[in-house]
Amino acid sequence: MVSTRTADDLQKEAVLNALVVLRLTHAALRGMTTRNMGDIIQISSAVAFYPLPDGATYAASKAFVNSLSEAVNRELRGTGVRITVVCPGFTRTAIPARLGFNETNIPRRLWQDPEAVVEVGLRAAARGKTVVSGLMNKVGAAMAYYLPRRLVLPYIERLQKPGLERAAASSPG
Ligand SMILES: NC(=O)c1ccc[n+]([C@@H]2O[C@H](COP(=O)([O-])OP(=O)(O)OC[C@H]3O[C@@H](n4cnc5c(N)ncnc54)[C@H](OP(=O)(O)O)[C@@H]3O)[C@@H](O)[C@H]2O)c1
Structure with a gap:
């Protein structure tokens, strides 16, 4: 929760x-635009597509990355x-x-290996795709886009519960 972390800590995360x-x-763009060639691959997150209770700053910062990148890509x-x-x-x-978080508290189908993420990113860049995420993440993003927030946010909260419990257990307060 935003109020249980220090403002400095949250600011560091956002920065x-x-x-x-x-x-x-x-x-990177300076040199690339001068040479008129180059690819930038940003690592954002599936949570860029919706607000994340108890991960508010993280999700907001990733939404920033998506918005910035899509707009600049258009400029390019x-x-x-x-x-x-x-x-x-x-x-x-x-x-x-x-x-x-692990495969006992998060369904296995929602997990990827880092190598697979890298491969997806490189393939998407080679094809000139702007935003890319796995199939399950696309489903999640579509649900978050079309369903009312009052349905989406409680579901996300439940999914985040292991992380919240862990944070609460390690909190000095
Ligand atoms: N893992 C996931 O489930 C997941 C899901 C969605 C998106 N992502 C995104 O994927 C990216 C990579 O994360 P990861 O999962 O690969 O985690 P990771 O293995 O913990 O790697 C995080 C990297 O960030 C570096 N880092 C951390 N704090 C830093 C700081 N203050 N200044 C500079 N570098 C810093 C770390 O450097 P050191 O090794 O030197 O500490 C490390 O190389 C992140 O942007 C994350 O948000 C991860």
Whole structure:
């Protein structure tokens, strides 16, 4: 919850996930647009498509990455430079493990290996796709887009429960 983390901590997360991406994209685009060639692949998240209770800053920062990248990619049309945004769901890396998510509390079909995410991203960039996510994430994004928030948010809350319980258990308060 936003009120249980320090403002500094939340700001660091937002800066790292959103503003650092902006700075790096800006820096990379200079050389790329001069040479008129290059591909940028951003690693966003499936949560970029909906608000995430108890992960509010994370999801908002990823929505920033998607919006920025889609808009800049449009600005780049007609050049040899493109941006592809990869939006993975649960991926077997250190982050979900640290938050207490695993295949016993999150359905197996929602997990991907990092290698698969990389492959999807590289293939999408080669094809000139702007936004890419796995099939299950597409279903999730479509549900979040079409269903009313009053139905979507409780479902997301339930899915996030393991991470919330883990955070509560490790909280000094
Ligand atoms: N894993 C998932 O389920 C999942 C799902 C959707 C999106 N993503 C996104 O995928 C990306 C990679 O995450 P991951 O799952 O591969 O996690 P990871 O294995 O923990 O890797 C995170 C990386 O970020 C670096 N990092 C962390 N804090 C940093 C900081 N303050 N400054 C600079 N670098 C920092 C880490 O560097 P060190 O190794 O030096 O600490 C590490 O290389 C992230 O953008 C994450 O949001 C992950």
